[in-house]
Amino acid sequence: MRGLGASQQEREELEARRQRFERERRVTLAATGALALVFAALVRPARAAGPAEAPELAAFDGDPYRTMSWPDMRRDYLGGQRAVFDDRVRVEGPAFAVDPMTVPVTVSVDGLTDVRRVIVLVDRNPIRKVLEYEPLLATPTVSFRFKLEQASPVRAAVQTGDGLWHVGGALVDSAGGGCTVPGATRKDGSWAKTLGQVRGRVFDAPSTLFGDGGPLLASTVPAAGAAPAPRGSTPVAGLNATGARLRLHLMHPMDTGLVGGIPAFYLSRLEVRDALDRELLRLQTYEPVSENPVFSFDFRERPPGPLRVRGRDNNGNRIDATVAS
Amino acid sequence: MSASALGPTALLAVVLAAAPALAASAAAADPSVRSTAPVEATKANAPQVDVARKDYGLRARALAEGVWVVEGANADFTPANGCNIINTAFVSTGVGVLVINTGTSRLYGEQLRALIAQTTREPVVQVLHLNLHPDYFLGSQAFADVPRLATPVTREGMQREAKAYEDNLYRLCGDWMRGTEALLPDRDFPPADASTATPAAAGSKLPASGRFRIGTREFSFVELSGHTDSDLVLVDRASGIGFVGGLVFVDRIPTTPHAKIGPWIASLDRLAALGLKTMVPSHGPVVSGPRGIDDTRAYLQWIDREFATYARDGWEISEVLRAPVPQRFRDWAAFDTEYVRNVVHLYPLYERAALPEVGSGAR
Numbered sequence: 001m002r003g004l005g006a007s008q009q010e011r012e013e014l015e016a017r018r019q020r021f022e023r024e025r026r027v028t029l030a031a032t033g034a035l036a037l038v039f040a041a042l043v044r045p046a047r048a049a050g051p052a053e054a055p056e057l058a059a060f061d062g063d064p065y066r067t068m069s070w071p072d073m074r075r076d077y078l079g080g081q082r083a084v085f086d087d088r089v090r091v092e093g094p095a096f097a098v099d100p101m102t103v104p105v106t107v108s109v110d111g112l113t114d115v116r117r118v119i120v121l122v123d124r125n126p127i128r129k130v131l132e133y134e135p136l137l138a139t140p141t142v143s144f145r146f147k148l149e150q151a152s153p154v155r156a157a158v159q160t161g162d163g164l165w166h167v168g169g170a171l172v173d174s175a176g177g178g179c180t181v182p183g184a185t186r187k188d189g190s191w192a193k194t195l196g197q198v199r200g201r202v203f204d205a206p207s208t209l210f211g212d213g214g215p216l217l218a219s220t221v222p223a224a225g226a227a228p229a230p231r232g233s234t235p236v237a238g239l240n241a242t243g244a245r246l247r248l249h250l251m252h253p254m255d256t257g258l259v260g261g262i263p264a265f266y267l268s269r270l271e272v273r274d275a276l277d278r279e280l281l282r283l284q285t286y287e288p289v290s291e292n293p294v295f296s297f298d299f300r301e302r303p304p305g306p307l308r309v310r311g312r313d314n315n316g317n318r319i320d321a322t323v324a325s
Numbered sequence: 326m327s328a329s330a331l332g333p334t335a336l337l338a339v340v341l342a343a344a345p346a347l348a349a350s351a352a353a354a355d356p357s358v359r360s361t362a363p364v365e366a367t368k369a370n371a372p373q374v375d376v377a378r379k380d381y382g383l384r385a386r387a388l389a390e391g392v393w394v395v396e397g398a399n400a401d402f403t404p405a406n407g408c409n410i411i412n413t414a415f416v417s418t419g420v421g422v423l424v425i426n427t428g429t430s431r432l433y434g435e436q437l438r439a440l441i442a443q444t445t446r447e448p449v450v451q452v453l454h455l456n457l458h459p460d461y462f463l464g465s466q467a468f469a470d471v472p473r474l475a476t477p478v479t480r481e482g483m484q485r486e487a488k489a490y491e492d493n494l495y496r497l498c499g500d501w502m503r504g505t506e507a508l509l510p511d512r513d514f515p516p517a518d519a520s521t522a523t524p525a526a527a528g529s530k531l532p533a534s535g536r537f538r539i540g541t542r543e544f545s546f547v548e549l550s551g552h553t554d555s556d557l558v559l560v561d562r563a564s565g566i567g568f569v570g571g572l573v574f575v576d577r578i579p580t581t582p583h584a585k586i587g588p589w590i591a592s593l594d595r596l597a598a599l600g601l602k603t604m605v606p607s608h609g610p611v612v613s614g615p616r617g618i619d620d621t622r623a624y625l626q627w628i629d630r631e632f633a634t635y636a637r638d639g640w641e642i643s644e645v646l647r648a649p650v651p652q653r654f655r656d657w658a659a660f661d662t663e664y665v666r667n668v669v670h671l672y673p674l675y676e677r678a679a680l681p682e683v684g685s686g687a688r
Contacts, residue, residue: 092643096662098669104642143641175496199680203639245639249680294676296641309684321684 065153065169069123077121077129078157078165088112089158089168091120097148100178102290105170106143107133107156114161115140124152126179126258127287134282137274137303143296146288147178147256180258183291185251194251194292198309198321205243205298244302246272248295248309250319256287267293270311270319274303370396370610374407379501381407381436385444388603388611389564391417391542393444395437397460399577399609401659402429408498409433411460411607414568415441416561418540421450424471425559425568426607427464429494431505434464451539454510455570455607456553457482458580459490465508474514476533476548478555482583483509514557515546536562549596551589552579558596567601573617575609578654578663579624581670586629593622609658624654632672636679645672 063070064085074083089112093105109115118140120130130146140158148154155169185191250267257264270283281297305325312318372382385393395413398406407429414425415437422441427434441449452468454461454475462483465473475483487507495502515521519537534547543562550556552571559568571580572592597618604618605611635645645668654660 094642094646094665094669096665098666102669102673104669106641106643143643145642175493196685197682198684199677200683201639201680205639247639247676247680249677294673296639319684323683 065123065171067123067153069128073121073123073128073155074165077119078159081159081163081165083157083165083167086112086158086166086168089156089166091154091156091168091170093154093170093172095171095173097172097174097178100148100174100176101181101183102145103148103154103172103174103178104143104145105154106296107141107168109140109158109166112140112158112160112166116159116161118142119157119159120144120146121155121157122146122148122152122288123155125149125288127256129286130288131286132284135297136279136281137299138281139298139300141296141298142283143294145290145294147254147290148172148174148176148288149179150174150176179256179288182259182262183253183255185291186253186255186259186262191251191253195253196317196319197251198319199249200309200321200323201247202302202305202307202323202325203245203247204302205245244299244325246295246297246299246307246323246325248293248297248321248323250293250295250311252292252313254287254289254291254293258287265313265315267311267313267319270295270309272297273308273310274325275305275307278303280307371398372396372409374398374405374409376405376407379407379432381409381433383409383433383436383440385415385440388566388605389561391445392561392564392566394605394611395440396610397428397608399575399658401662402494402497404497404499404501407433407501408460408494412605412609412611413437413464414605415444415449416542417445417447418450418542420447420540422447423539423542423544424449424452424468426454426461426570427452427468427473429460429463430498430502431464431466432501432503434467437464438467452510453514453557453559454479454483455557455559455568456555457486457583458553458571459486459494461570461607462510463490463494463502463505463507465510466504466506469508472512473508473510474512474516475510476514476555476557479553479557480510480513482554483507519546547595547599549592551585551587551592552581553583554585556592558599560599560601564603565601566603566605567596567599569596569601569604569617570607572596572621573604573606573609574621574624574657575606575612575617576620576656577609577658578660578667579621580608580663581667584670586625586671590622590625590629593618593625627651627654628667628671632675633678636672636675639679642668642672 060066061071061074062085074080088110090108090110091105092108093103097103107118107120115135118133121128122130126149131144133142151173153169154172155167158166160166185194252267253265254267255262255265264287266287266289267285270285272280274280280303285293303325305323307323307325309321309323310319370386372384374380374382383395385395387393393415397409397411400406400410402408402410409429411426411428413428416423422445424441428437438449449468449471452465452471452473454473457479487509491505491507515533515535516537519535521533521535536543536545545560545562547558548555549558549572556570556572558570558572597615603611603613606617631648635648646665650664
């Protein structure tokens, strides 16, 4: 700092640093004290941060995963708006990343109405925002695969019509390196031959997707400390003929821009319309979505087909496909 | 002069010339051979690992005269087991020892080499890697002075994957991996003097098979595929013991990072036709009879059938992970981690087959 007379800007910076230090000090205290309390809170995230919230949680904005990044993420991606941690928002995937280049995740919402948008964020990815989904006439359930740079909470923030964000998440462990190594089609050069190709189909959807109480979508990844449900022991419900699922497989290298000499090149938008030209869903995708993305979208009723799938990438290449329904 | 200073042909000439004189006495004089040892493994065969001292607790169990298996834990990689989950083996030939796979780390290789020296007076003359996976060759630094052989396909795969293996195992196993760097095999299998019944012509889909001899010992081999792109099976002719690598998993969920289910099942059928009476799998206990083949085949067929059905019904990976798995498979070792890997490796192939092409980019 120059001289004694600090400018207004410098005073503000100083105050910000003091506040940050104060916050970090509280965090340290929280981490060292009341370990049992911390653990109990981790096992079962609060449905909504109420007045009885443990004081140390406040340092993390109530974040059950207690990452330093959450307050910033809420500011940067959720417009700083009010957010509650809500176990009706589920993020489901394997507890560890088998392949950090492609971690499969299903985000689902059980019991919330009037869902306007779903934003998926990964705390410890160099690029945190994975996608933003507006379900429109679809259910707020979306499945996709993403690149995970290191072990991290994976969060879904769901905004309802009243503007409130409901946040759920899962911890996924990882060997690392998902965002900073080139994909297979980039390495072998085949991406140029397949760019923009689309595979897809409309399926009958499993009935349990619609909150029928089936165990299918209970999270396999509970918050830290809780024992995972035994896999392979859960009966699977039959199919429901009225619901439908659109699955899409799109060929795109989805370069993150974090690999030397390969600029960011990724699918950025996707929309689906039905035969009546109603917009069924709208999706914005970002660099962390896996190479050659696979998506599943669910509908309460089978939309009248054919469905028109249109999209584009950040270089202006277009996707255009028609799927029978 | 070190063995590696000799060319492969020169070395074999030395080996073969010395063979008749040494062969008769070597195996019989070896005090550690217990020809009556039970072939089927038990829990007691799992090594006693000392994490603090970084001692794998390797033990050589004689399966037949001059044939030893060194059994790893039937589990997934963890620091508690030293990440030793592989069965390696060594065979005395009268003129030296053939080592089959070198284990998971430099330290493992060193302890294996020390164990061999305690078990037999013969020097190590050759190393053979049955496929490209990390625990088949990351112990090779302890065998840098010995010719190390693998099929050309396996050598190419190791070259491609070695860096990722090092990184991943360091992360999974920590300090056990200290000082481990991939030392790749330095020559092709089969050796030049092997009688190759079915030559592996370039691009040929036919398996290569044949015989070769070290000292007094005759081996037959066949190169199959499906677990990886090159799965070498080695059979000691005298004892009839087969080293079946990753094609057969016994009481353990198979690993599938390079698997192709169809070719794998076909390879198991070929393997069954060999009628081996004892099989040393790389993972899980040594078995008599065809049980290992039958179990592995049943599991792969179950995967093939179920995954195809799930894909036709439009299931996501998260749903596949919750689908029921027969109890007999859930009881196998490493289910909690390896089955998840199976799903993530294999299901996308079925998924893709169930999604027809519907359009392409309009640029």
